[in-house]
Amino acid sequence: MINVSDQHAPRSLIITLYGAYGRFAPGPVPVAELIRLLAAVGVDSPSARSSVSRLKRRGLLLPARTAQGAVGYELSTDARQLLEDQARRIHTTDAPEDEGWVLAVFSVPESQRQKRHVLRSRLAGLGFGTAAPGVWIAPARLHEEARHTLQRLRLEPYVDLFRGEHLGFTPTVDSVARWWDLAAIAEGHEAFLDRYARLLQAWEGRTDTPPEEAYRDYLLALDSWRRLPCTDPGLPARLLPGDWPGTRSAAVFRALHERLREAGAAFAGIV
Template sequence: MHVTAVPETVQPRHLIVTVYGLYARETGGWMSVARIISLLADLNVDEPAVRSSISRLKRRGMLEPVRKSVAGYQLSTEAEAILREGDHRIFQRDRATLADGWLLAVFSVPESERYKRHLLRTQLTRLGFGTTTPGVWIAPANLRDTTEDMLRRLDLARYADLFHSDHLAFGDLRTKIRLWWDLDQLERLYEDFVRAHSRRRPRTDREAFADYVRLLTDWRRLPYLDPGLPKEVLPPRWIGIRAADTFFTLQAQLAERAKRHAVMTS
């Protein structure tokens, strides 16, 4: 699986999803438009960009308009499911081990349902699967539950088979991992993340909020590109481990201060 570098400028809609994931679900998944605009202003996103991004998220089925004395938007059922799945991936620190084995996904989709084939490939890529050969996808076995949930939720289970396997022979597994995942590109993305966030020193809760939302927004794509591959098959001194240390250290420092600011913003 080859990944594409993400531009340095984060799209406002990604920031909005992060804000909803952090601060809306505790109160039923709803947030007023005024509060969204105010919180995004702390991230230097202007009102027209916020409104445009909300409309885009609405078209994509992530947000639904719900009025509660004032205009606001509610997370959709699908968005809630995506965020719940993301919680485990984003905040899960433990990596897989070789003893866990591997999860193989094999699928067959009729030509008349090519859109389902595209959806399957997109979702397996999003979960961090690599490809061994066309039609055979591989990931650490600890992604089994997440993969099963995705296949059932999107009504794709009837097209796929999942297998729990071990690599018995032949060839060097480290070499093969580099064929199945683009570790060079992952390393560059991790380096960018560490460089962007390792020197953050917010002085106020407002700055802590802005730093934490950007930290989490930048981090949450990385556990999907790197599905927690076992240390035994990674290069020595793998920077992904340092990047994880950076994220979890900053999360511990920023989360409560950021929440305090978000709660005070109406």
């Protein structure tokens, strides 16, 4: 069993919970169930209710009643699209192919510089690197998710998206090291390995899989993992340093998912 730390914010855990189980529920998740499931990962009732309210104000959760008349929350259309996009990133742990690039070229008027800040933040959160001022780059497979994100945030009037090849004078492997902070990305993978490789080893040494314990460990591992594929663009191996830790961290997460997810679903009871 692992300890809940500050890195597991209640709002993040709610999004992770819906991504793992809630989006497959046949109807709204009752508030009482949300509180129970969050309590299992160390979130008290006031924090859970406050975080649900914030997600409601952001338009990610919508109040609705279950078939039995209980008050609950379901995902908005935007939130469902966000989680489906994110799920593809989270669960695609195989080595990516060399597929070309997508460029996001943007220009935001000075009078709307707050939108410029949001745009940069969201592109970085999608795994884009900076090729030049106002020019961001990512593997081509991320273009659809980038399009969804920009449309959801009403930022598409400021951005043009292009697909193409790198034909510059600097070798691509050198350019990639300039476009992304690979050391920081690697550090994130190492931190995940430091925490969860031992957890996986502990589970592999067991023959039982208690549902509540499996749910708790899986949700916390998923909450930690889901940030990594959203900042790591998933570059081809030939463009990465040798012994890239992302390969090992993806293998650890995949093994935890296979070991714990279904047993955790029995405790969640909402799918």
